[in-house]
Amino acid sequence: MSAHGPSIHFRLDARSAVAPYRQLVDQVRQAVAGGRLHGGDQLPSVREVVTQVTINPNTVHRAYRELEHLGLAEGRAGLGTFVTESPYQSDAAAQYEQLSQELRKWTQRAHAAGLDVEDMTDLLGRILNRDARVLS
Amino acid sequence: MSSVALEATHLAKRFGRRWALRDCTVSIPTGRVAALVGPNGAGKSTLLRIAAGLTRPSSGSVHVLGGAPGGDNVELLTRVGYLDQERPLYRGFRVEEMFRFAAGTNPTWDMDTAHRYVERLGISLRDRVDGLSGGQRAQVALTMTLAKLPELLLLDEPAAALDPVAREDLLRLLMSQVAERATTVVLSTHALGDVASICDYLVVMSHSTIVLSDELEFIVESHRWLSAHPSTATLPDGVAVVEERESSRDVTVLARLTEPLEDETWRVAVPTIDEIIMAYLRLGASSPGASSSALDGAS
Incomplete structure (x- = not known):
């Protein structure tokens, strides 16, 4: 695995009935559950994500807010959004x-x-x- | 700061005997990426041109960023970017010459943004406009619209007729600008796939009027496919039928719900945004001008 590049590459299925923000949330949850993302990993910035995937930046903000709400990620002022360190x-x-x-x-x-x-x-x-x- | 980017009230436009727009009322909040969808001739381009101040309405009113668009409103012109498929590029010019020309005529032009975007697209400043592919010309035209740093972008089919790679690059460029500057975008498109990926507000037009407009997420949340055996198929109050399909076993409706459905006799499935759009377009096509009454009458 490269030390450079984003910690996760999001994908978006525009034909899916699952809301786009929900798709991003699920991908982070699955990456954490599957051990591909760990506590302390930085999620790509919204600006990075919109260069990777053709997606509305508001959707990415929304997904990150939801991840914070779920306790899976935390925003650190001026630094970005990070996967939460969790004993569970x-x-x-x-x-x-x-x-x-x-x-x-x-x-x-x-x-x-x-x-x-x-x-x-x-x-x-x-x-x-x-x-x-x-x-x- | 106004929280409504584009507001039309009973807007109408007549060309001779033909109504290009009839009784259009819509309110698009700032910060949204709004999709304008509907068949050719539904009035999408006319609505965008009126909002850009290029055409005057026959009746009704329109406000963009809190002001009235029009040739005399110069302050507003610099805050609104408009692009259609005419793509105003000078074929003999190099990209950098186009940029210099634009810089001289646009007080808000940001050369750094223009350079950054074409570099990202792999287009050289030394390239001549005639030597660019159709996709690259569309990308340069959009770059020039974005480099004016408008607060509101009005785009008439910005990605039409582009190959898949060029359209992805163009839409990502657009989304980068939205991410960096929280620009409001209203764009017309025939590519329903774009709606779910880049848009968060939806306006469906049919027969010169607006048949549906709201936050995309709210639209999806408030529509459900409901199926039941015909003998038990009685819709509860507050459910409007957008589309109905019947088989010998089942009646299936695309329903607009105003509250969560408690009725257990209906099987429920979540529609895709494409299905919702298609249902409203069919509704508009089968009963032109009567779409709202068709909904109100359902019970």
């Missing part, structure tokens, strides 16, 4: 690993039952949407 990060990574293993087993069962990738995605989407309605 190793727990989070382990939990993430366990959840992906369980899901992998589930997808094998689903595959054996005749569901293809689209069927599984659709099913998960339906369940999540229902949950979202219950939660909100």
